[in-house]
Amino acid sequence: MKQGLLTDRQKEVLRYRKKGLTQQQIAEIIHTSKANVCTIEKAALENISRARETLEFLYTLDAVHLCTLQSGLDLLKAPEIIYTEAEKKGLKVKYDTISLINRLRDANPERFRGRQVREDVEIYINKDGDLYFG
Amino acid sequence: MKQGLLTDRQKEVLRYRKKGLTQQQIAEIIHTSKANVCTIEKAALENISRARETLEFLYTLDAVHLCTLQSGLDLLKAPEIIYTEAEKKGLKVKYDTISLINRLRDANPERFRGRQVREDVEIYINKDGDLYFG
């Protein structure tokens, strides 16, 4: 039974990086190429992101489905849709228009291109008005 | 590039479970055996544990190595060793004797058998006196 997402190699690299070593220096220490150190470090950071996203998901379990932003939608029209749907459920969204748009884009950058939604985004809301995307 | 540790199947099961469905009911809905639902749920919970452990590791990056509890050591002797080493570094451990022992055992149950350390445990400490184990 594994513990943690990071491999020994990945932890090793992160520790050396924390100490301020360059990838080249680490490569020499662990006897491999600097390109490989780069790949390992990148994989490590990706794993950390995935760990965060996984725990994020747990919050969506306490949330209910609010609506779907359909592919092609103008991002600027999203807030009104969301506010309307939240009101129907008697819930108050925690974010104003600006921060709502920012949160949408920050949460899933690859899902938007400019002002346009690239693929369907499911919106969830909990009792506190927090929004989650799936 | 995947997001999150949980597969679609795992999320699906967790959502149904959150709603209070039994494994048997879920099995019928997603057209598989209840044994399989059990396995998927178990894997999901394991992944969530791994996500937590991964983020735990990040804290150890801000911590420095304090000492090693060697295999065979009596668990009750650990606090004194740890307090002594922390004092050498001018750091105050955040836990009293009792909670320190509990924290040691809770963090890595499989590493202890009764009062005995089964395999070496590395102890790390940060500026706040928080302890981490690796």
Place this chain on the structure above:
DNA sequence: GGGTGGTTAAGGAAAAGTGTTTAAATTTAC
């Protein structure tokens, strides 16, 4: 005993992840 909910083990096929190299491209720092 029979029903319900949950867990475990063995085995298999498909999918995903890891470490690696090589080579090229890009960014950062002086």
Place this chain on the structure above:
DNA sequence: GTAAATTTAAACACTTTTCCTTAACCACCC
């Protein structure tokens, strides 16, 4: 502008994970 540092891509062998089935097992409760 040059050198160093970092990033990316493609390909490979290898290991692990995932989902699935079947079958058995445990702990209740009536």
